[in-house]
Amino acid sequence: MSKIFIKNSTIIPMTAKEDIFQGHLYIENGRISALYRLDEEPSFALEQEDLEVIDGQDKVLLPGLVNAHTHAAMTLFRSYADDLPLMQWLNEAIWPAERKLTAEHVYWGTMLAIAEMIKAGVTVFADMYFFMDQVAKAVSNSGMRGHLSRGMIGFGPNAEVALAESEDFYKSWNKGAEGRIRVWLGPHAPYTCPPDYLKKVMSLSDRLGTGLHIHLAETMTEVQDIEKAHGQRPIELMHTLGLFERPVLAAHCVHLTEEEENILVEKKVGIAHNPESNMKLASGIAPIESLRQKKAIVSLGTDGAASNNNLDLIEEMRQAAFLQKVHRLDPTALPAYSALEMATIGGAKALGWDDEIGTLEVGKKADLILINMKQPHLYPVHDPVAHVVYSAKGSDVHTVIVDGKVLLRAGKLTTIDEEEVMAEAQKAALLLTAKE
Numbered sequence: 494m495s496k497i498f499i500k501n502s503t504i505i506p507m508t509a510k511e512d513i514f515q516g517h518l519y520i521e522n523g524r525i526s527a528l529y530r531l532d533e534e535p536s537f538a539l540e541q542e543d544l545e546v547i548d549g550q551d552k553v554l555l556p557g558l559v560n561a562h563t564h565a566a567m568t569l570f571r572s573y574a575d576d577l578p579l580m581q582w583l584n585e586a587i588w589p590a591e592r593k594l595t596a597e598h599v600y601w602g603t604m605l606a607i608a609e610m611i612k613a614g615v616t617v618f619a620d621m622y623f624f625m626d627q628v629a630k631a632v633s634n635s636g637m638r639g640h641l642s643r644g645m646i647g648f649g650p651n652a653e654v655a656l657a658e659s660e661d662f663y664k665s666w667n668k669g670a671e672g673r674i675r676v677w678l679g680p681h682a683p684y685t686c687p688p689d690y691l692k693k694v695m696s697l698s699d700r701l702g703t704g705l706h707i708h709l710a711e712t713m714t715e716v717q718d719i720e721k722a723h724g725q726r727p728i729e730l731m732h733t734l735g736l737f738e739r740p741v742l743a744a745h746c747v748h749l750t751e752e753e754e755n756i757l758v759e760k761k762v763g764i765a766h767n768p769e770s771n772m773k774l775a776s777g778i779a780p781i782e783s784l785r786q787k788k789a790i791v792s793l794g795t796d797g798a799a800s801n802n803n804l805d806l807i808e809e810m811r812q813a814a815f816l817q818k819v820h821r822l823d824p825t826a827l828p829a830y831s832a833l834e835m836a837t838i839g840g841a842k843a844l845g846w847d848d849e850i851g852t853l854e855v856g857k858k859a860d861l862i863l864i865n866m867k868q869p870h871l872y873p874v875h876d877p878v879a880h881v882v883y884s885a886k887g888s889d890v891h892t893v894i895v896d897g898k899v900l901l902r903a904g905k906l907t908t909i910d911e912e913e914v915m916a917e918a919q920k921a922a923l924l925l926t927a928k929e
């Protein structure tokens with residue numbers, strides 16, 4: 494495995510705000526093996542044949558971004574159905590189109606998403622979708638890291654199939670792609686997975702020793718429908734059922750009472766906030782600043798490209814911060830460093846992967862990115878963190894490394910044929926959305 498030396502960079506390790514420094518980083522065997530201050534001499538020979546040296550001058554170096562909630566292959570439905578509320582969007586546009594999906598479509602849609610995410614600095618994504626073997630294959634082929642869940646709908650003829658396929662998928666792919674894939678279960682939501690079904694999902698998760706990825710409390714309609722059907726709000730109901738007794742990644746968590754916020758904090762539920770999807774579908778504003786102050790595990794996702802309509806997590810950080818400020822009429826709400834925490838170490842914690850990723854520390858996996866700061870919209874630099882969150886764009890990402898392998902070099906993908914992926918995705922999208 495190659496060795497990489499990144500020299501002369503502004504390093505934002507995301508261990509603490511005051512830990513930012515000018516220096517170098519050394520990668521060996523896929524892991525961060527040393528960090529040096531600018532004036533420190535590296536303790537290894539710089540003239541090794543298999544050593545790649547990357548110039549970090551005028552760049553910031555930070556952990557790879559964690560997209561904590563998406564449906565990658567939904568890139569195929571980007572701009573297919575817009576300006577609708579969630580349930581109408583799903584029932585009338587997305588679910589009918591998804592019924593036509595094939596394994597091949599999901600492969601190319603996921604490859605398109607991975608290309609877009611790598612180019613914007615994402616190094617791991619939490620995905621919930623169908624044909625997950627294809628998603629795993631795309632992760633494996635691209636060099637990306639994936640936290641993958643087979644989406645489960647708990648009624649109709651496919652409910653039992655989803656349980657069996659989830660178990661097979663776990664057995665085939667958990668720790669796959671040289672350890673870059675982790676598999677959790679993916680019960681879609683309380684309104685598609687009734688309590689008896691969730692009990693089966695929980696017992697499977699306990700048997701496999703894995704966690705769950707679920708949509709929770711996304712809209713007022715969901716809260717009202719669940720309360721009417723079960724006498725409790727979504728988070729209360731999940732708590733009563735015992736769902737939070739294992740690792741849970743809960744997407745959205747928009748509509749919460751104080752009591753429900755406290756449950757999420759106490760049960761250490763990973764919350765994936767998706768501000769752009771919540772704004773576009775007019776779902777509401779999640780109480781992220783309140784949750785952050787209570788020390789909840791908060792992370793950031795894009796949701797699928799059909800409800801966003803891109804997978805740019807840098808843009809998502811800016812929107813997350815601005816949304817909390819305007820929501821609370823408080824400019825100090827969700828400051829830049831906290832938004833960056835959500836997109837890095839917060840995401841790693843929400844996925845239960847913070848033992849390996851999320852910060853730049855010796856021994857951790859070498860998942861990191863360089864952002865090119867030598868551009869008019871990023872000059873002058875008073876505060877590199879504020880620049881990354883408030884001024885940068887996904888297209889400013891210069892280098893992306895996952896597991897010690899360069900996946901983006903000077904803005905060019907190294908493992909993905911971008912032209913081929915766009916052509917195949919275009920073909921798939923046309924077939925899926927053709928009028929009968």
Ligand SMILES: CSC[C@H]1O[C@@H](n2cnc3c(O)ncnc32)[C@H](O)[C@@H]1O
Binds near residue numbers: 645646711797800
């Ligand atoms: C069962 S696989 C995942 C399933 O979720 C759908 N989906 C996409 N975006 C959302 C959202 O914001 N809330 C709920 N469900 C969503 C997707 O289309 C798949 O069918």
Ligand SMILES: [Zn+2]
Binds near residue numbers: 563564744796
């Ligand atoms: Zn979603």
